[in-house]
Amino acid sequence: MALFSIVRSSAIGYGILLGVAALLGLWQGRLGELFPSPVWPATGVNVLIGVVLAAGVLSASAAFRATFEWARRLEDEFRLLLGDIDVWGAFVLALSSGIAEEAFFRGVMQSAFGLTVTSVAFGLLHFPVNRRLIPWTLIAVAMGFVFGVVYQETSSLLAVALAHGLINFVELVGISKAQAGGASGSNKSGNGSSVNGS
Numbered sequence: 001m002a003l004f005s006i007v008r009s010s011a012i013g014y015g016i017l018l019g020v021a022a023l024l025g026l027w028q029g030r031l032g033e034l035f036p037s038p039v040w041p042a043t044g045v046n047v048l049i050g051v052v053l054a055a056g057v058l059s060a061s062a063a064f065r066a067t068f069e070w071a072r073r074l075e076d077e078f079r080l081l082l083g084d085i086d087v088w089g090a091f092v093l094a095l096s097s098g099i100a101e102e103a104f105f106r107g108v109m110q111s112a113f114g115l116t117v118t119s120v121a122f123g124l125l126h127f128p129v130n131r132r133l134i135p136w137t138l139i140a141v142a143m144g145f146v147f148g149v150v151y152q153e154t155s156s157l158l159a160v161a162l163a164h165g166l167i168n169f170v171e172l173v174g175i176s177k178a179q180a181g182g183a184s185g186s187n188k189s190g191n192g193s194s195v196n197g198s
Contacts, residue, residue: 050162098165119144
C-alpha cells in the first residue's frame with residue numbers, strides 16, 4: 001500500500017509540475033511551441049532520437065553498474081526506497097516524470113534561464129534525503145545537460161520526454177525485477193538502477 005501511495009503522490013506532483021509548466025508556457029506565449037501538433041517526418045525523427053538516446057543512456061547505466069561499486073550501491077538504495085514496484089507503477093512514474101520534468105525544465109525553464117542554470121536546477125530537483133543517493137544528483141545534472149542539448153538541437157520536447165520516460169521505465173522495471181529476484185549489491189547483471197538521474 002505504501003508503494004501505491006508513492007506512485008499516486010508522485011503522479012499528482014508531476015501533474016502539478018506539468019500544470020505549472022503549461023501556465024508558464026502560456027505566460028511566456030510559448031504554449032503552442034511546448035505542445036505542438038505532431039508533424040511528420042519531424043515527429044518520426046524525434047521519436048528515433050529519443051529511442052536512440054534512451055538506449056545509449058541505458059547501456060551506459062548498465063556498464064556503470066558492472067564496473068563501479070558506487071553504481072551498484074546506488075541501485076541497492078533505489079531498491080530499498082522503491083520496494084516492489086509493479087510494471088504499471090513504473091509506467092505511471094516514468095510517463096509522468098518524463099513529460100512533466102521535460103516540459104518544465106527544458107520547455108519553460110531552459111528558454112528563460114539557459115542550459116547551465118536549468119541543468120543544475122534539474123540535478124537539484126533530484127537531491128536526495130539519503131546522502132548515499134548523492135551520485136544520483138550528479139548524474140541528474142549531467143543528464144540535464146544531455147537533455148538540454150538535445151532539446152536545443154531538435155526544438156522539440158518529444159525526443160527528450162520520450163528518452164527520459166523510457167530510461168525511467170526500463171530502470172524502474174529493472175529495480176523491480178532485481179527486487180523480486182532477491183538481488184543484492186553484488187548484482188552486476190545490468191538490471192535495475194536509476195543510475196541515469198532521470
